[in-house]
Structure formats: C-alpha cells, structure tokens
Amino acid sequence: MLFQIGNSYSRHEISKVLGGNHRWCLPRKGNKVLYGAFTSEISPNAPWEILIGDKKKILESAEILIQQNEPIPIFLKQENKNWQYCGLFRLLKYSRELADISEQEKKSGKTRLQAVLFFETVN
Numbered sequence: 001m002l003f004q005i006g007n008s009y010s011r012h013e014i015s016k017v018l019g020g021n022h023r024w025c026l027p028r029k030g031n032k033v034l035y036g037a038f039t040s041e042i043s044p045n046a047p048w049e050i051l052i053g054d055k056k057k058i059l060e061s062a063e064i065l066i067q068q069n070e071p072i073p074i075f076l077k078q079e080n081k082n083w084q085y086c087g088l089f090r091l092l093k094y095s096r097e098l099a100d101i102s103e104q105e106k107k108s109g110k111t112r113l114q115a116v117l118f119f120e121t122v123n
Helices: 011-018 056-067 098-108
Strands: 036-038 049-052 072-077 083-095 115-121
Touching: 049 056, 049 098, 056 083, 056 115, 098 115
Parallel strands: 036 072
Antiparallel strands: 049 115, 072 083, 083 115
C-alpha cells in the first residue's frame, strides 16, 4: 500500500504497512523510527513542530530519530480517529533548549515539555 497525501488511514493499516507499535507516536523497530503519528491537541503546530513531554519511550524514540538521516512518514489524528497522511518529513532540529521549550509552552499552553522536534517537508 502506498499512502496518499491527504488520505486517512487507521492505525492498524499504518502499522501493518510500516510496522512498529501502533500505540506510540514515534513507533520504532530496533534503532529506527518508522513513522510519526501526532495529534494537534498535543502539538498544535504539527507536523512541523512536535512537542515531547516526559514519557521515557517517546524521548528515547526522539533521540533515535536524531541519528536517522532518512525522512519519516507523518500522520495526524483526525476527529474520526483515523490518521491523515501528511507526507515525508525530515527532522531539522531536536531541541531541549529552555528557550525553545518555554516558547512552545507559551504557544501551546502545555507544561512539562522536555523537547521539541522541528521537521521540514520532503515531498
């Protein structure tokens, strides 16, 4: 199955094609992040800016993604619980800088952020 930008898919369909744990936002296999699945509720500027809280597995996946040079497919959750394919994105910056985190906490109203992922569109 090839994903089409703008089309929606279930997490089961996505995981069946790409692999990984369908419950994680950055599923991985070994030392490779397979895709991103984010919500605008948690990351209002998704898919370009992703807010990472204090969950250990998500932080670990984010740190693995830093080492990964290849882009990942990104999906955004829709109201109907399906996930819209946004395309391939490359990680530009992984930030744990206080200035970035503070800015994102102010913009989003979220607290306890640990990191911010900044992505760019590849396709």
